[in-house]
Amino acid sequence: MLGPDFQKYSNQSNYHFDSFPYENSYEEEEYQDKYKEIVFRDKWGPKYAVQQQQQQQNQQVYAPNKRNVSKKIGSPLSSPTLSSSICNNHNDHHHHYHHKKKDSKKLKEIIKNLLLPNKFNPMKRTTFISILPIEITMKIISYLPFQDVLSIQFVCSEWFLITREEILWKTIYQNYFQVYPNRELLLKKSEKSSQLHWREIFKQQHERETRWKGDRFKEAHLIGHTGTVWALHLDDERVYTGSFDKTAKVWDTKTKKCRFTLAGHYYPIQCLDVNNNIMATGSLDNSIRIWDLEKGKSKGILTTRAHNFDVFCLQQIGDQIISGSSDSTVKVWNIAEIINDTIEIPDSEEEEEALQDNVMNDPFAVNNSFTSLPDINEPDHVHTNIVSVNDKTSSRYRNHNLSSTHTFKHQSCVTCLQVYGNILMSGGSDRVVRVWDLNTSQPLQILSGHNEGIRALQFNGNVLVTGSDDSTVRVWDLRSKNCNISTLRGHNGSVRCLQWDGTTLITGSNDQSVRWWNLNYDSDQSKELFSFNSSISCLQFTDSILMCGLSDSKVQINKFY
Numbered sequence: 001m002l003g004p005d006f007q008k009y010s011n012q013s014n015y016h017f018d019s020f021p022y023e024n025s026y027e028e029e030e031y032q033d034k035y036k037e038i039v040f041r042d043k044w045g046p047k048y049a050v051q052q053q054q055q056q057q058n059q060q061v062y063a064p065n066k067r068n069v070s071k072k073i074g075s076p077l078s079s080p081t082l083s084s085s086i087c088n089n090h091n092d093h094h095h096h097y098h099h100k101k102k103d104s105k106k107l108k109e110i111i112k113n114l115l116l117p118n119k120f121n122p123m124k125r126t127t128f129i130s131i132l133p134i135e136i137t138m139k140i141i142s143y144l145p146f147q148d149v150l151s152i153q154f155v156c157s158e159w160f161l162i163t164r165e166e167i168l169w170k171t172i173y174q175n176y177f178q179v180y181p182n183r184e185l186l187l188k189k190s191e192k193s194s195q196l197h198w199r200e201i202f203k204q205q206h207e208r209e210t211r212w213k214g215d216r217f218k219e220a221h222l223i224g225h226t227g228t229v230w231a232l233h234l235d236d237e238r239v240y241t242g243s244f245d246k247t248a249k250v251w252d253t254k255t256k257k258c259r260f261t262l263a264g265h266y267y268p269i270q271c272l273d274v275n276n277n278i279m280a281t282g283s284l285d286n287s288i289r290i291w292d293l294e295k296g297k298s299k300g301i302l303t304t305r306a307h308n309f310d311v312f313c314l315q316q317i318g319d320q321i322i323s324g325s326s327d328s329t330v331k332v333w334n335i336a337e338i339i340n341d342t343i344e345i346p347d348s349e350e351e352e353e354a355l356q357d358n359v360m361n362d363p364f365a366v367n368n369s370f371t372s373l374p375d376i377n378e379p380d381h382v383h384t385n386i387v388s389v390n391d392k393t394s395s396r397y398r399n400h401n402l403s404s405t406h407t408f409k410h411q412s413c414v415t416c417l418q419v420y421g422n423i424l425m426s427g428g429s430d431r432v433v434r435v436w437d438l439n440t441s442q443p444l445q446i447l448s449g450h451n452e453g454i455r456a457l458q459f460n461g462n463v464l465v466t467g468s469d470d471s472t473v474r475v476w477d478l479r480s481k482n483c484n485i486s487t488l489r490g491h492n493g494s495v496r497c498l499q500w501d502g503t504t505l506i507t508g509s510n511d512q513s514v515r516w517w518n519l520n521y522d523s524d525q526s527k528e529l530f531s532f533n534s535s536i537s538c539l540q541f542t543d544s545i546l547m548c549g550l551s552d553s554k555v556q557i558n559k560f561y
Contacts, residue, residue, distance in 0.1 A: 137162060142171040146202070169198035177205050177502040179519045181462035181477045181485070208543050209504060211560040212516050213527065222251050222555035224258045229549030231272040231281075232538040239547065240279065241555055242269035248281050250293065256557070264289055264298065273316040278339055280321050282311030288323060290338050299338050300398025307331065313416050322424065324414030330426050331404035332438070338400055406441050410434065416457050425464065427454030433466060433476075449474055449484045456498045456507075465505060465519070467495030473507055475519060488523045490515050497538045508536030508548060530558070 132140075141149060141162065149172065153163040162168065174183050193201050227244030234240070238259070239251040248262040248269055267284035274280075277294040288306045290299040307325035314323040319336035412429035419425075423444075424436040431453055435445040452469035459465070464476040464483075473488040473495055493511030500506070505517040512535055517526045529546070538549040546558045 134162070134165075138165060138168045138171070142168060142175060146172055146176065146206070164199075166198045169202050173198055173202045173205065176202070177209075179463045179475075179503055181479060182460070185461050204543075205502065209518075211544060212504060212506075212529070214560065217558045217560045220256055220557040220559075222249075222256060222258075222557065223553075224249055224251075224261075225553040225555075227268065227553055228537055228551045229553060229555055230268065230270050230537050232540055232547060232549045232555065233272060233274050234540055234542075234547060235274070239555070240272060240274055241549065242272045242281055243553065244268040245553070246283075248272055248279070248291075251555075262291055262298075267310070270311060271313045273314055273321075275316040275318070278316070278335075280314060280316050280335075282306075282314045282323060284310040286310060286325075288314065288321065288333070290335060298398070299341065300400055302333055302335070302338075302400055302402045304399055304401075306333075306404075312414060315417060315419055317419055322417060322419050324417045324426055324428070326413040328410045328412055328414060328428070330408040330410070330414055330417060330424065330436075332406040333402055333404055335402070338402075406438070408434070408436050408441070408443075412453070415453065415455050418458060420459065423459075425457060425459055427457045427466060429453035431468075433457060433464065445478075447476055447483055452494075455494060455496050458498060458500055460500075463519075465498060465500050467498045467507055469494040471495065471509070471511075473498065473505070473517070486522070488517055488526065490517075490523055490526045490528075493535070496536060499539060499541055501541075506539065506541055506546065508539045510535035512536070514539065514546070514548060530556075532556070 141152070144152075149163055149168075153160045170187065174187055178187070189196070189198075189201065193204070196204075222239065222241070225241065225243040225245050225247070227246075229241050229243050231242035231248075232240070234253070237253055239253055240248065241251070242248045246263065246265050246268055250259045250262070251257065252259055262279075262281070265281065265283040265285050265287065269281050269283050271282040272279060274293070277292065278299075279291040279293055281289050281291070283289075286305050286307050286309060288302045288311055290302070291297075292299050302321075306323065307327050307329065309326035311323050311325050314321055319334060319339060321333040321335055322330065323333065324330045408424070408426065410426065410428045410430055414426050414428040416428075417424065417426040419438070422438045424438050425433055426436070427433045431448065431450050433447040433454060434443060435447070436442070437444055447464070447466075450466065450468040450470055450472070454466050454468050456467040457464065459478070462478050464478055466474050466476070468474070471489070471491045471493060473491075474484055475486045475488070476483040477485045488505075491507065491509040491511050491513065493509045495507050495509050498505065498507040500519065503519045505519050506514060506529070507517070508514050512532045513528050514530045514532075514536060515526050516529050517523075530548070532548075532550060534550045534552040536548050537551060540547050544560045546560070548556045548558075550556060
C-alpha cells in the first residue's frame with residue numbers, strides 16, 4: 001500500500017501520473033481520492049469508515065447557515081418567514097437523509113466489490129491490477145505457471161481481459177518452449193500457425209510435449225533394406241533412407257511401402273539430403289551422386305573422387321552441397337550446372353532390354369542404376385517402376401568433373417556438419433566443433449569440451465547441441481566465452497544422432513535406447529522413450545511422429561497420440 005508520506009507528496013502541485021513514461025495515464029484527483037479511501041479503510045476498518053462518513057454528512061446537514069441565522073434573529077416567532085424557513089429546513093433534512101442513505105449504500109457496494117470473495121459480483125470487482133501499467137502487469141503474470149494464468153482469468157473482468165492478450169501468451173510460450181539463450185531472439189509464427197492466437201500455439205506445443213512424455217503410441221516398420229540404415233530424411237509425403245546395402249530407398253509415408261530404390265554406389269551409403277526433388281547421396285566409395293526424383297533420372301556424380309576417403313556427412317542448400325569426409329576436410333560444391341542440365345541421351349532398345357533382364361535376374365548386381373528393387377512387402381517380389389537404365393554404360397555414365405569452391409580442414413575425420421546462413425559448423429573425431437564463415441572462408445571459433453569424438457550436432461540461434469562418443473550431450477551458448485552451459489548424461493554408449501526443436505531434444509545411441517530431454521532442465525528430467533535390440537544410427541521427428549534407423553536394417557515409426 002501507499003507509504004506514510006503519501007499525504008505530503010499528494011499535496012504537491014507537480015505530482016501527476018502523466019509525467020510517468022507509461023502509455024496509460026490517470027487523473028491525479030481521481031487517483032488521490034480513490035486510494036486515500038483505500039488506505040483509510042485498511043487502517044481503521046470498513047465499519048469505522050462508514051461511521052466517520054456518516055458523521056461528516058450529519059455535520060454538513062446540521063451546520064448553521066450564517067444568512068439563515070441572521071434572518072432568524074431579526075424575525076418574530078410567528079412571522080411567515082420563520083415558518084417558511086422551518087418548513088424548508090425540514091425538507092432539506094429529509095432530502096439529506098435519503099442522500100446519506102444512498103451514499104452509505106454506495107460505499108458498502110465499493111467495499112463489497114473490493115474486499116469480499118469472488119462470489120459477490122466477481123466480474124465487477126476492483127483490484128490492484130488497475131494501478132499498474134498493462135505492460136508491467138503482463139510481465140509479472142508471464143512468470144506464473146500457465147495453470148495459474150488460466151485460473152486468474154476468473155478473478156475479475158480486468159484479469160480476464162489481460163489473460164486474453166496475445167503478447168502475454170507469446171511471452172509464456174518463450175518461457176516454456178524456448179531455450180534460455182534464444183529467448184532474446186525475435187520469435188515469429190510458422191506458416192502453419194500464422195493465423196492462430198499465441199494461446200492456441202502454446203496449447204498445441206504443450207500437447208505435443210505431453211504426448212512425448214506419455215506412453216501412448218502406434219508402431220510401424222519400413223522393411224526392405226538388407227543392411228544398417230545410416231541415413232534418414234522425411235517430408236510430408238515421402239521418407240528417404242540410405243543403407244549399408246549400397247542403396248537408397250524412397251517410401252510413401254501413408255502406405256509405408258517402397259516407391260523405388262536407387263542403386264548406383266559401389267559401397268555403403270553414409271548420408272543423404274533432399275531439396276526440391278533433388279537428392280544427394282554420399283558413400284564410402286568417396287563419391288557424391290545426384291538424383292532427380294521428379295523425372296526419375298540419374299544426374300551422375302560430381303567427380304570421380306569427391307574426397308580422398310569416404311563421404312561421412314553432407315547437407316544440400318539450394319544450389320550448393322557441403323560435404324564432410326574421413327579425409328579431415330569439409331568441401332563446398334556448386335551444383336547449379338548439374339541441376340539445370342537438361343541434356344538427355346536416350347538408350348537403344350537393345351541396351352534397355354538387356355538392362356531390364358539384368359535387373360530382373362540380379363537387381364543388386366547393378367552398380368550404377370536408378371531402379372525399383374524388390375519390396376518384400378509386395379507379393380512375389382514384383383519389380384515395378386524401372387525408371388532408368390544402367391548408369392555404367394557409355395551413354396548413361398555422367399561424370400561432371402566438378403571442383404569444390406571452398407575447403408575447410410579438421411585434424412581428423414569430419415563426422416557431422418550443419419550450415420545456416422553464412423555459418424558452417426562441423427564436428428569430428430578431433431573432439432572439437434569448428435565454426436566457419438562461408439563468406440570469408442575464415443574460422444570463427446573452436447568449441448572444445450567433449451572427451452571423445454563428436455558424432456552429431458545441431459545449432460539454432462544462440463544454442464548448439466552436440467552428441468559424442470563419450471556418451472554425453474552438451475548444450476552450448478554461442479554468445480559467451482564459456483560456451484558449455486550444461487552436460488546431459490543418461491546414455492551408456494556413443495550418442496550417434498540427435499534432433500531438437502524448441503526445448504524438446506531426442507537422442508539415439510548405440511546403447512540401443514532413444515531418450516527425450518527438455519533443454520531447460522537437467523539430466524534428471526530426461527526419459528527413455530524406447531529400448532531396442534539394435535543400435536540407433538539415425539532419427540528424425542515431427543510433431544507426433546518419431547522415425548529411427550536401426551542397425552537391424554529396419555526403420556521404426558512411432559506415432560504418439
